[in-house]
Every structure is written in structure tokens, then in C-alpha cells.
Amino acid sequence: MTxxxxxxxxxxxxxxxILVTLGLLACYRLGFQVPLPGTNPDYMARLASGGGGAAFGFLSAFSGGALGNTVLFALGIMPYISASxxxxxxxxxxxxxxxxxxxGAAGQKKINQWTRLVTVPIAIIQALFIWFTVYANDTEGITMSTGEPGLGLAAVVILGLVAGAILVMWIGELITEYGIGNGASLIIMAGIIATMPASLSAVVQQDSQAYNTILTLVALWLTIVVLVVFIQKGERRIPIQYARLSRGRRVYGGQKHFLPLKVNMAGVMPIIFASALFMIPSVVFETLGWRYLAGMFMDADGFIYVSISMVLVFFFCFFWNNLMFQPDDIATNLREHGAFVPGIRPGxxxxxHIKAILQRVTLAGAVFLAIVAVLPGLITAKVPGLQGNLAYFLGGTSVLIVVGVAMDLVDKLNAQLVMRNYEGFMKGGAGPAWAGKKGA
Incomplete structure (x- = not known):
């Protein structure tokens, strides 16, 4: 065996x-070494290490761990993902x-072009939001200038962030076209994995018993990975029977197939929607000066935060599955192709029947995602030195993204091997039984 x-x-x-994918990912990581002009990296590094709150940690982890750095690729792939x-x-x-x-391909080409165009205004909005909520409040020296941040610095920072987001989008599309796997997903995965050394280093520096803490985190991380793989691979198979058709002496059809319904059909989308919606009350309360209410919505291990987060994840999980998976269309397609579920009338x-099964499967997936959504906050409260985006690396959200992308990448690589080495009934290269006989 090879x-x-x-x-x-x-x-x-x-x-x-593979080489093209690795080279483009290396170019993506080089963008983190290009600082934005006039900004102070030290303050943002401290903000990413725990001062930005749970929402800041989630957004920083999802953007590739760069939202806490004053670098060109701070927005990462977030605007393109939002447009998609x-x-x-x-x-x-x-x-x-x-x-x-x-x-088909022509329609998908149009959608891709519109997605690129919409990415630009989304990047501008996110850059403006970051400027007015973080950079403009120059109370601790976020900029290198001695005075108040002016319009010129704002234009440089916003244009730099937008240009970096567009460049990251271009790198992701190059990976998708010339590399292996989905470029945007691989960029997110690479950004999350790149925070591993800094995460472990922060834990070691702030914990006197770092050895035991790291062993505990590794054991917890491996447990979460096993559970995520188990749930990601889990599916409910609905049996499908095709009707038999007689044409003369031949009988066509009659095959048995399955309609698979994945347990976690929504992926990480409900967590993304819930986190984005959850930031609104905290921002509004902080703006109005109601710091007590804002603190309750930012306390990642508090009762209000955990309860509302789980409710939002449940809601968006059912919303996404019911939006993307249409039982009526599936039943119509089955009937048009002469297929039916045994024991169930077509139509x-x-x-x-499919809708009832979908609701039960979605409930199991929603419970799993709700636990994954609140897990980083609970880990942060128990492990010293683990805050902000560090918790989201060792928590469930980032693991869910990394494991999902890794499983998809493995499937793509296996497909490459099958396409290259498929032997079929000619296995072993012996050829037909009569090929070596005389007179054949």
C-alpha cells in the first residue's frame, strides 16, 4: 500500500x-506584517488580549485573529463572508x-460578481464601525499622533482596511480557482490556527501552573474535536425507492437510495447570526451610558448572556434550515422523478414527513450549536489568562470552523486520489481473462 x-x-x-494553496496562504499571512500608518500596535494588542470583550474576541477570531492588530488585513475575509x-x-x-x-455556471458567475461588488460597501461600513468605536476614542494612545485623530488619519485607516479586505477576497478566490478547497474557508482556518502560539504563550505567562493548564486545555480541545466530528458526520437517512418501469422485456428503476439530512446542517451560521445580533444591545446600552445593562450583555459567563445566546442560536438554527432546505420542493422533485418514501404517499x-424529520434533526443540531456558542465564555471564566479571542480558539466556535474546513479539505484530497488512481474492474492491471491466451 502506498x-x-x-x-x-x-x-x-x-x-x-497544494503548493499554490500554501503559497497563497503564506501571502495572506504576510499581510499581517504590514501595519496601518499612524497607528499604535501595542494598544490594540492589549485590547485583543482581553480588553475588548466577548464580542470583540469572537469577531477577531472569525476574521483571522487580526481585528486586534493595527495591520492591513485586520478585516480579513469578514466582508466577503457577509456578502456571501x-x-x-x-x-x-x-x-x-x-x-x-x-x-448553472452562467448564473453562478453572475452571483459571484455581485458578491464581489457588495463586498466593497460592506467593508467600508465595517471599517467605519471600527474607526468610530475603537480608533476614534484615542484615550489610551491608539494612534501615534499626539493630538486628536483627524480626518486624514481616518481616511488612511479606512482605505487601508477596505483595500486589505479586497485583497484578502482576491486571495481567497485564487485559492478556490487554482488551489484545493474553498479559499474563504481556508483563510478563516489559517487565521484561527495562527493564533495557537500566542494563545498558549499567554496562558503560560499568566498562570503559575501552566503545565497542568495546558494539559487540561489539550484534553478539552481533543474532546471537543471528537464531538464536533461525530456531529458533523452524523446524519438521518430517509429511504427513497424508485418506481419500476417496464419497457418490453426490460425493467428499469427499482433502486433504493437515501435522502441524507445532516444533524448540523446549518454549520456555524446560527452562531454568526446570534453573535452579530447580540452585539446590538451592548453597543446601544454603552452609547446611552447604561453601563450596567451593557455589562450584563458582555458578561460571557453570566446568566443573561448564556440564556439569550442559546435562545438566539436555537432561533437562527431553525430559521436557516427552514430557509435553505425546502421539503415541498424535495417532495415535488421526488414525485417528478418517479421516487417515493416507502409507506408515505407522494406529494x-x-x-x-420530511418536514417532521427535519424539525427533530434540527433540534438536535441546535442543542449542539447552543453548547458550542456558550462554551468559550465558560472556558474563559475557569482558565486564567484565557480571554478575548484566545478563548475562541480553544472554545467550540473556532474548533467547529477548523474541523469543518479540515474535513472538507480531506474530502477534496481524497477525490483527487480517486480521480487519479481509480482502477474500477481493471484492478491490478491484469486486463481481461482472455487477453493473454493464444488465438484470442
Whole structure:
């Protein structure tokens, strides 16, 4: 048996894709070494280490761990992901956009172009939000200037953040086109993994018993990885039977298939929606001067924060699954192709049956995601030195992203091996039984 890794490296096409992916990811990480002009990296580093709150830690981890650094790629891939989410929702709500999506490659090309265009205003809005909420409040020397931050510095910072977001989007699309896997997902994964040395270093510096703490974190992290893989691979299979058709003496159809419903069909989207919506009350209360209420919404291990977060995750999990998975359309397609669920009448009864199963599967996935959403805050409260985006690396949210992307990458690599080395019924290269006989 040949080592699969060696097989991948020996294949010229796959080797080239792997090298291109690694090279583009290296270029992405180089962007973190380019500082924004006029800013002070020390203050933002302290803010990322725990002073920014739970919401800041989540956004920093999801953007690649760079929101806490005054660098060119501080926004990361967030604007492009936001634009993609918007068009995913609009594709299910707008009939015109749904018709464009069904046009195949041409329709997908249009959607991709619109996503790129929408990424620019989203990046501008996020850059303005960061400037007015973080940079403009120059109370602790966030800028290198001695006076108040002016319009010139604001323009430089905002344009730098927007340009960095567009450049990251371009790198992600290059990875998708010429590399292996989804470029945006790999960029998020690379950003999360890159925070591992800093996370462990912070724990070691602030904990006198760092050795025991690191062992506990590693054991907890491995446990979470096993659970995430188990849930990600879990699915409910609905049996599908195709009707038999007779044409003369031949009988067609009659095959048995399955309609798989994944337990965690929504992925990490409900956590993203819940975290984005959860920031609104804290920002509003902080602006109005109601610091007590704002503190309750920012206390990651408090009762109010945990309760509302779990409720929001449950709501968005059901909302996303019901929006993206349409039982009526599936029942119609099954009936048009001569398929049915054994024991269930085609049409409306099949739709109701699939919808009932979907609700139960979604409930299990929502419980899992709700636990994952509140886990970083609980870990932060128990482990000294683990705050902000550090908790989200060792917590459930980042692990869910990393494991999901890694599993997708492994599937892509296995597909490359199958395409290259598929032997079929010619396994062993012996050829037909009559090939070596005389007179054949």
C-alpha cells in the first residue's frame, strides 16, 4: 500500500494545487506584517488580549485573529463572508435571484460578481464601525499622533482596511480557482490556527501552573474535536425507492437510495447570526451610558448572556434550515422523478414527513450549536489568562470552523486520489481473462 500523502505529492496536478494553496496562504499571512500608518500596535494588542470583550474576541477570531492588530488585513475575509451570506439568503427569498442561481455556471458567475461588488460597501461600513468605536476614542494612545485623530488619519485607516479586505477576497478566490478547497474557508482556518502560539504563550505567562493548564486545555480541545466530528458526520437517512418501469422485456428503476439530512446542517451560521445580533444591545446600552445593562450583555459567563445566546442560536438554527432546505420542493422533485418514501404517499404527505424529520434533526443540531456558542465564555471564566479571542480558539466556535474546513479539505484530497488512481474492474492491471491466451 502506498502512503496517500506520497501519492498526492507524486501527482503533478495535485502537487501544484497544494503548493499554490500554501503559497497563497503564506501571502495572506504576510499581510499581517504590514501595519496601518499612524497607528499604535501595542494598544490594540492589549485590547485583543482581553480588553475588548466577548464580542470583540469572537469577531477577531472569525476574521483571522487580526481585528486586534493595527495591520492591513485586520478585516480579513469578514466582508466577503457577509456578502456571501446575504446572497445565500436572498437566493431563497427572491424568485428572480433563485432563477439566476438555477442557470448553472452562467448564473453562478453572475452571483459571484455581485458578491464581489457588495463586498466593497460592506467593508467600508465595517471599517467605519471600527474607526468610530475603537480608533476614534484615542484615550489610551491608539494612534501615534499626539493630538486628536483627524480626518486624514481616518481616511488612511479606512482605505487601508477596505483595500486589505479586497485583497484578502482576491486571495481567497485564487485559492478556490487554482488551489484545493474553498479559499474563504481556508483563510478563516489559517487565521484561527495562527493564533495557537500566542494563545498558549499567554496562558503560560499568566498562570503559575501552566503545565497542568495546558494539559487540561489539550484534553478539552481533543474532546471537543471528537464531538464536533461525530456531529458533523452524523446524519438521518430517509429511504427513497424508485418506481419500476417496464419497457418490453426490460425493467428499469427499482433502486433504493437515501435522502441524507445532516444533524448540523446549518454549520456555524446560527452562531454568526446570534453573535452579530447580540452585539446590538451592548453597543446601544454603552452609547446611552447604561453601563450596567451593557455589562450584563458582555458578561460571557453570566446568566443573561448564556440564556439569550442559546435562545438566539436555537432561533437562527431553525430559521436557516427552514430557509435553505425546502421539503415541498424535495417532495415535488421526488414525485417528478418517479421516487417515493416507502409507506408515505407522494406529494403533500411526503413533504410533511420530511418536514417532521427535519424539525427533530434540527433540534438536535441546535442543542449542539447552543453548547458550542456558550462554551468559550465558560472556558474563559475557569482558565486564567484565557480571554478575548484566545478563548475562541480553544472554545467550540473556532474548533467547529477548523474541523469543518479540515474535513472538507480531506474530502477534496481524497477525490483527487480517486480521480487519479481509480482502477474500477481493471484492478491490478491484469486486463481481461482472455487477453493473454493464444488465438484470442
Amino acid at each position: 502512503n496517500p500523502v506520497l501519492q498526492l505529492l507524486k501527482t503533478p496536478e495535485t502537487r501544484q494545487k 451570506i446575504i446572497f445565500s439568503i436572498l437566493g431563497k427569498v427572491s424568485p428572480k435571484l433563485e432563477a439566476i442561481q438555477k442557470e 403533500q404527505k411526503t413533504s410533511q
